[in-house]
């Protein structure tokens with residue numbers, strides 16, 4: 273079947289058995305081929321082909337609502353809802369989004385990217401339905417990894433209490449990005465091996481229906497039914513929360529899926545259908561992926577499964593951090609690393625192999641990870657929370673209430689800070705400068721390159737006056753020599769990279785090469801900028817700012833972070849507080865909107881964070897200074 277001709281899932285109503293199997297086959301082939309070129313979440317999507325087919329066959333999307341948790345597994349849903357023809361643009365600038373996107377299709381009723389939000393959203397939609405007295409069906413599809421997210425457990429608790437009609441499909445493939453972790457994972461393990469509780473329950477119910485109502489025999493029979501439940505299945509975890517548990521269901525059997533989901537639709541109240549799938553099904557390298565390399569690969573060669581990696585200019589920033597932590601951990605046994613399910617993404621496998629009892633993958637639980645780190649710090653340990661910038665947003669209150677307020681020695685290795693590119697607006701790490709720098713006691717550092725990064729990580733582990741964050745971008749360093757010996761950076765000091773006189777460009781991290789490139793052009797046009805590595809975002813280098821404004825040198829700040837409340841705002845505030853109200857200061861950074869998916873270079877161009885943008889801005893400023901001068 274030509275998938276690109278699909279406009280709407282209604283055609284599925286006419287297909288049965290074999291035709292659906294064939295369709296599943298062609299979808300798998302399509303995914304493997306397309307993603308080999310674009311990169312994307314291959315493993316998760318190969319695991320939900322039959323499930324997505326059955327859901328779109330049985331329900332009437334978009335009237336019935338599908339809510340995909342994380343949403344990285346919604347490619348099949350996108351194929352069936354008329355977007356197969358766009359897969360050559362997957363995750364590219366102005367192309368198909370890698371996650372559900374309401375502006376893309378009426379079938380995308382909920383946007384995701386961050387984990388564990390589907391059940392809360394489903395509860396909201398079910399509540400709205402009941403208040404409006406409409407009759408659409410609400411189906412949340414959540415993975416076993418996402419289920420370890422605190423929000424999901426909060427929602428399970430509330431949904432079970434309210435007893436609204438909604439269906440939760442638990443897509444259990446025993447994997448988060450890496451193998452899933454936690455006690456809940458073990459509960460699911462027991463469920464996977466349990467028998468077909470539903471059938472036994474039905475047979476038993478038909479038996480006790482024959483018992484005359486009332487009387488001792490009937491009440492004994494009822495009690496017996498509950499014992500049966502306890503005996504036969506530990507799906508009791510969900511049943512005790514008020515859900516009807518159905519499963520385990522073979523997630524690659526169209527027949528089994530159809531039977532159980534039909535049964536779920538007839539069941540009153542919340543139903544959890546426990547579906548067993550294989551991540552990467554249908555593509556050997558992904559099927560046998562033990563650690564998560566096929567969770568979200570870049571382009572690859574289909575035949576060999578070899579990844580097609582772009583030439584890297586330097587070592588991965590994540591790798592520099594994890595290797596530095598290993599070096600420090602060898603000397604300091606207080607050092608403990610926590611990660612909320614991103615061991616592979618932050619390249620912590622090596623640390624875990626060397627220090628198996630000092631690396632904790634806590635599951636998709638950023639709030640818990642942050643406060644656990646705080647707990648460790650109260651006991652004189654040296655916790656390092658390795659966490660993506662965008663996922664740190666989940667733990668804002670823990671940062672404020674548990675870490676900063678108690679002024680605890682927690683190190684935050686903030687990975688993927690700045691634009692991440694193809695994962696788009698849900699994953700851009702552009703808010704952490706703004707939400708970290710305003711927290712009392714917090715120190716925020718940002719290196720100019722991979723060599724300074726290793727020194728900053730070392731500095732952070734040696735810092736004992738409270739919380740400290742070192743933020744660094746996704747990807748590889750710029751290719752500078754790495755010092756053999758780790759050395760401390762002086763916190764609160766900046767580095768003059770290029771002397772000048774007409775304007776001072778205070779550049780943070782990835783903006784430094786952009787500023788240096790602009791400087792080359794500016795000099796040719798008679799302007800001599802000072803280029804400064806503003807490597808300490810908090811505290812600022814107050815001496816250097818004071819010197820610049822006293823000399824009435826215009827200041828341009830540059831950051832790959834949101835302008836409002838970011839680094840530039842901090843400089844503005846400081847200069848204002850100095851009373852230097854005639855200083856000429858301008859700020860460049862991420863504008864007041866969400867930045868969608870695309871290559872980082874393309875996105876920087878879109879928002880004018882380029883050498884040309886700097887030059888333009890500087891010439892807008894220089895006349896201001898001359899005006900001021902007369």
Ligand SMILES: Cc1ncc(C[n+]2csc(CCOP(=O)(O)OP(=O)(O)O)c2C)c(N)n1
Nearest residue numbers: 316385386387415416417418447448449613
């Ligand atoms: C709040 C948050 N933390 C971490 C992630 C990174 N992440 C994306 S998918 C994933 C694993 C999800 O596992 P599961 O729900 O089981 O889905 P599967 O990939 O197995 O289909 C993680 C940790 C995220 N998207 N959101």
Ligand SMILES: CC(=O)[C@@H](O)[C@H](O)COP(=O)(O)O
Nearest residue numbers: 342344385568617688695746
């Ligand atoms: C869906 C999700 O949140 C993760 O898979 C994320 O896409 C990983 O990002 P990196 O590729 O930067 O590790």
Ligand SMILES: [Mg+2]
Nearest residue numbers: 415416417447
């Ligand atoms: Mg999973």
